[in-house]
Amino acid sequence: MQFSVVESWDELPASAVSLLEDYGRDHPFQGAMWFSLFSRYVAWGLGEPRWLLLQDGQTVHTVLPMLHTTQSRTRILNSMGNYYTPYFDVISRDASPAHGLSQLLMMGADFLARHDIINLSPLVGPVRDRFEHALQDIGFHIQTYHCSSNWREREITDFDRYWSQVNGRTRHTVERKLKKLQQAGDYLFSIAGVDEIERALLDYHEVYFKSWKVNEPFPAFIDELARQAARQNLVRLGLLHHAGRPVAAQLWFVAAGTAYIFKLAYDPAYHRQSVGSLLSHYLFREIIARDKVHTIDYLTGNDAYKADWMSETRELFGLQCANRRSLRGFGHMTSSMVRTAARLAVGRHSAH
Numbered sequence: 001m002q003f004s005v006v007e008s009w010d011e012l013p014a015s016a017v018s019l020l021e022d023y024g025r026d027h028p029f030q031g032a033m034w035f036s037l038f039s040r041y042v043a044w045g046l047g048e049p050r051w052l053l054l055q056d057g058q059t060v061h062t063v064l065p066m067l068h069t070t071q072s073r074t075r076i077l078n079s080m081g082n083y084y085t086p087y088f089d090v091i092s093r094d095a096s097p098a099h100g101l102s103q104l105l106m107m108g109a110d111f112l113a114r115h116d117i118i119n120l121s122p123l124v125g126p127v128r129d130r131f132e133h134a135l136q137d138i139g140f141h142i143q144t145y146h147c148s149s150n151w152r153e154r155e156i157t158d159f160d161r162y163w164s165q166v167n168g169r170t171r172h173t174v175e176r177k178l179k180k181l182q183q184a185g186d187y188l189f190s191i192a193g194v195d196e197i198e199r200a201l202l203d204y205h206e207v208y209f210k211s212w213k214v215n216e217p218f219p220a221f222i223d224e225l226a227r228q229a230a231r232q233n234l235v236r237l238g239l240l241h242h243a244g245r246p247v248a249a250q251l252w253f254v255a256a257g258t259a260y261i262f263k264l265a266y267d268p269a270y271h272r273q274s275v276g277s278l279l280s281h282y283l284f285r286e287i288i289a290r291d292k293v294h295t296i297d298y299l300t301g302n303d304a305y306k307a308d309w310m311s312e313t314r315e316l317f318g319l320q321c322a323n324r325r326s327l328r329g330f331g332h333m334t335s336s337m338v339r340t341a342a343r344l345a346v347g348r349h350s351a352h
Contacts, residue, residue, distance in 0.1 A: 145319075170308040
């Protein structure tokens with residue numbers, strides 16, 4: 001096995017791109033489509049790409065996408081992602097991801113030792129454990145922290161059964177508001193087809209601009225992601241129009257039996273009509289029926305409304321890893337340990 005580092009998407013070996021393409025069919029936020037667009041539109045503002053590769057001859061077995069940056073002379077490696085990123089993990093052909101990651105980091109230990117800090121997030125529990133064990137083995141001190149939360153619904157068989165399990169207050173509100181909407185007339189629910197994606201994106205941005213949300217910082221990234229995903233039948237862009245104008249929009253992705261709710265917004269002028277909830281209800285019903293999904297995932301964020309629709313939440317973690325063998329890494333580790341000890345001391349004092 002051979003370890004190498006590539007600094008540009010365009011320089012990745014064909015075998016690495018192929019691995020990412022295969023992985024991305026089931027994991028839309030960790031495949032070739034996602035990382036190629038993230039590298040092009042977003043990553044330049046976050047750091048310099050560092051693609052960590054493990055290969056045997058011409059075959060790349062493991063890929064770890066990272067970003068290099070320097071802050072006050074501290075050399076930092078961050079996982080390739082930002083607020084758009086719902087999950088992060090190593091991408092490997094190995095049947096055991098833990099083994100593939102361990103091999104990659106062991107072979108790349110000299111490269112990693114040239115960095116003072118490694119930051120990784122967001123990680124689900126088993127992924128956190130894999131990184132923690134593998135990085136400890138090569139001399140890094142690990143600090144785990146809460147990064148975000150993930151709400152989801154699993155074991156969905158059909159919409160009616162799912163809907164019957166949603167809390168009664170949410171069901172009553174949606175059904176009452178839907179009846180009023182139908183009585184008012186001139187409202188239209190839709191999911192954009194591949195040939196409608198350009199018009200649908202204009203409507204999506206119109207709604208997003210009017211919404212309570214901060215303006216989209218990288219609209220070109222969102223647009224190209226939706227276009228490419230539409231060509232692969234991975235995207236579901238749902239819209240609700242009133243009198244021909246878009247009033248609610250949601251961008252979902254569907255892959256391997258899971259529907260991911262990536263972006264959603266509505267026009268605040270229609271808040272009393274609950275257009276956001278009504279569009280959610282429509283998309284839940286249509287996507288469960290059309291795509292036969294068994295899981296619906298709200299991705300990151302502990303927003304209160306998610307608990308109205310989902311029954312399961314899990315914690316997402318971050319890891320800050322300090323290099324014990326570098327002066328700045330050791331200093332960071334020591335100050336982190338002092339802060340932790342101080343918090344524990346305060347907690348013990350409060351308990352008494």
